[in-house]
Amino acid sequence: MLRPEINDLLCRTGPGTPMGDLFRRYWQPVLLAEELPENDCPPVRVKVLSERLIAFRDTDGRYGLIDEFCAHRGVSMWFGRNEQGGLRCPYHGWKYDVTGQAVEVPSEPENSNFCANVKLKSYPMVKRGDVLFAYLGDPAAQPPEPEWEAYTVPEGHVFTSKRLQECNWLQALEGGIDSSHVTFLHGGNIDTDPLFKGSKGNLYNKRDLKPYFEVVDYEGGLLIGARRNAEEGHYYWRVTPWVLPNFTMVPPRGDHPVHGHFWVPIDDGNCWAWTFDYHPTRKLTEDEIAAMRAGFGVHSANDEAYRPLANKDNDYLMDREAQRRGETYSGIAGIALQDSSLQESMGPVVDRTKERLVATDAGIIKARQKLRKAAEALQQGVEPVGNRPQDQRVRSVAIVLPADRSFVDGIGDAMIAEPSKPHTTV
């Protein structure tokens, strides 16, 4: 249970809210690079942290992320003409560059300097791998550009997708932290999914359906260790890092690519579930990428607007027969939709005063506490963690350790990302 004011504090991320201020200390993924595929391509609407913005790529390939609405009379710049180094409003022809600076106001006399005083709000946006990250916060507090391993590996090693999730970001994040649902909800998938099957870890998973958990507080957030019995005197550990505020990584299986998420608020009732898969030492295969596009692993099959084809309009293509046969636990196909269907069913912003948490929810309880403390501390001028390169060089780990080792000691450097270092996986 959570008091209503704390629920509000954690869920609201618009401008001027404490959690909104916290989010505005981090680079966040806002677009797939494929959404701005070439110079002078059509502009794209971006809604993030309840702000309405327009992204475009100019004639020289520079990326711009600016206020959606023209400074003149408030027309959406989505209708704009992207031409000759800027985005031009189709109403009266005002034109802006990637910094939001007006560069032409055709109705003004030829050598007027009127333009110089017209500037739309703009935010820096950079391309990392196949993703565009933006920073919406105070320029004076701007952290170094993102260094998540998925976006520092060589080309061809990473594939990213995004899907619309029609509920508050925290509901989605909590699913990423809550390891105790995996055995139930996703139980049917690990043996059949082309992106999971065949790993030795799957055996341990199936032999021991009641894992124990250790939630470890570490610098950038939490490490959630799920432990199952392995060979005599050993445990099989699956270690999920959560980095503040909204990054989680799933522990790997065998030599499959390793995956993770960003849960990015669109507004208070919607978020983007960003999903990446990468391999630190090799390119992804064509088959793997095809499987990801088709919605296997933790990806989803989406329409052109990145909304899952199985969504609440069609009851997520619920298949009661598959549910009965045990092929899927919930009747919904695919891990991503298994999660989002249930999280969306909780309502746009779940009322956490009514929940009934149990001890195994301690990871969620601890994450909420850390988010609240970080948001409150920032209001007092204390800068948060999670936005520094060292916090981002993190990996999930799957490993077998002697029963008397602390898993943090046991994994040692395995959770630290380094170029071309193989990942630690079972």
Add this chain to the structure above:
Amino acid sequence: MAGFVKLSVPVGPSSCARAATSEEAAFRIDHPLASARNTRVVALDEVAAGIVREAAALEWGQARFFTVRDPGPTLVEVEGGEVALTGVLEDTNTVVMVSVTGENADAVAVIGVECGARGIMTAGLVVTPGALAGEALLQLRPYARILLVPAEPDDLVELLKATRA
């Protein structure tokens, strides 16, 4: 139309999640949730006892607070009275153990085994700020389904509040 036989198809406003407004989607029948976890908190050493006593001073629904010493199984209530472990566990479904120093390993084992036999959920707080490994962790690990490592002193109160203890 085989697909229609197999798949669930929303047929109207009452069965289609999409048709709900945010207010409707937020609707929940308003009835009080019982605080029925019957949580028992046990401090496993003197330092832990300090943390537990502080928590015990707050207002709780049904949580009760104890300390224990080797060899167990007798528990000591924070007010000082001795009680038998078995009696305390009778109507309990969650036991939270708090350890700082890793002492009283025998008592932990007694509690752990007893909880295991009765299907009582166990959680452990290893309150060793800054230290990830140590006696307290190893001592609790076999008996706590979920462990917080290292826990901060205020984690106990957070956990109890969140679980409506």
